[in-house]
Amino acid sequence: GAVVSQHPSRVICKSGTSVKIECRSLDFQATTMFWYRQFPKQSLMLMATSNEGSKATYEQGVEKDKFLINHASLTLSTLTVTSAHPEDSSFYICSAPVSGGLDSTDTQYFGPGTRLTVL
Amino acid sequence: AQSVTQPDIHITVSEGASLELRCNYSYGATPYLFWYVQSPGQGLQLLLKYFSGDTLVQGIKGFEAEFKRSQSSFNLRKPSVHWSDAAEYFCAVGAGAGGYNKLIFGAGTRLAVHP
Numbered sequence: 001g002a003v004v005s006q007h008p009s010r011v012i013c014k015s016g017t018s019v020k021i022e023c024r025s026l027d028f029q030a031t032t033m034f035w036y037r038q039f040p041k042q043s044l045m046l047m048a049t050s051n052e053g054s055k056a057t058y059e060q061g062v063e064k065d066k067f068l069i070n071h072a073s074l075t076l077s078t079l080t081v082t083s084a085h086p087e088d089s090s091f092y093i094c095s096a097p098v099s100g101g102l103d104s105t106d107t108q109y110f111g112p113g114t115r116l117t118v119l
Numbered sequence: 120a121q122s123v124t125q126p127d128i129h130i131t132v133s134e135g136a137s138l139e140l141r142c143n144y145s146y147g148a149t150p151y152l153f154w155y156v157q158s159p160g161q162g163l164q165l166l167l168k169y170f171s172g173d174t175l176v177q178g179i180k181g182f183e184a185e186f187k188r189s190q191s192s193f194n195l196r197k198p199s200v201h202w203s204d205a206a207e208y209f210c211a212v213g214a215g216a217g218g219y220n221k222l223i224f225g226a227g228t229r230l231a232v233h234p
Contacts, residue, residue, distance in 0.1 A: 004162070034221060043209065043224045044163075059221075093162070095222075108222060110155075110163040 002028050002098045006111035013084055014119055021079045021114045023050075023094030029074035030096035034108065035067075038091040050077040050094075084118040091115050121146045121214045125225035132200050133233045140195040140228050142210030151213035152193040153222065154184055158206040166208075169193060180204070205232045 003026040013019050023033055031052045036044040048069055049057040056069035066088075068080040081088050095108040122145045132138055144150055151170060155163040167178025174186040184195045193210060207229050211222040 041229075043226045044222075046221045046223075049221065095163075107165055107168065109165075112160075112162040 002026075002096070002107075002109040004094065004096050004109045004111040006092075006094060006114050008114060009112060010115045010117075012117045012119065015085050016083055018080055018082045019084055019116060021081070021092055021094075021116075023077045023079070023096070023111055025075045025096045025109075028096075028098055030077075030098075031074060032097060033071065033077040034095045035069065035077075035079050036093045036095065038093060038113070040091075044093060047079075052077075081116065084116070086118045089116055089118045121212055121223050123210050123212050123223055123225035125208075125210055125228050127228045128226065129229045129231070131231040131233060134202050135199050138195075138197045138200045138204070138230070140208050140210075140230070142193045142195065142225060143191050144193065144210075144212045145191065146212050146214070150193075152184075152186060153211045153213065154178065154182070154193075154195050155209045155211060156180075156206045157209065157227075163209065166195070200230075200232055202232045202234060205230055 005024045007022045033050040035047045037047050038044045046059050047062045050069045050071040052071040058064045071077045091113050093113040095110045097106045097108045099106050124143045126141050153168045154166040156166055157163050166182050167176045169176050169186045176184050182197050184193055186193050207227050209227045210225040214221050
């Protein structure tokens, strides 16, 4: 099946610094990618939709200036957490859809996630 | 608004016992429904999905799910649970056509398996 990778898998940073998380589709092209946030023992909450060649679409309540998304190519989307604070500590997960063809729905493949800890 | 409800936060079963995880959705149109499993340190893995057609869907690892429109449900089942099935299970609905639209996840059900 399709593979989505994330880097880094874990990052610890000081409050006030910025952190960049990469999401790559390894064996397919993705014009759209999704970024989710997962708090401990909770569900995934969609943060934004990353669109190759255009601006990202953010969900209501997500600060676009804090969570910068750049879809640089058909296989790479980055999420930058700017001026990170302890409340930004979370598990960030990306996903990319693969077309299922005419007779099937598309399927989203998820990256392994990035654990961000802001001290 | 679309939503997904997983009523059971935590379930414990004995190895070899049958399993049913409940999922109810709220969606105006024909839903695209998914079950994902998340193991510690692993990304979400798709177990199965419902697009259209046969309401009983077979997935990987011996799982199946049944779509019941009248009950707005998409419950996940497995006839005999293995210790390796212990994980977090998420039901999700695709808000729109195909998977290019966002997924709305339920809160998840954590499954523990007793030996």
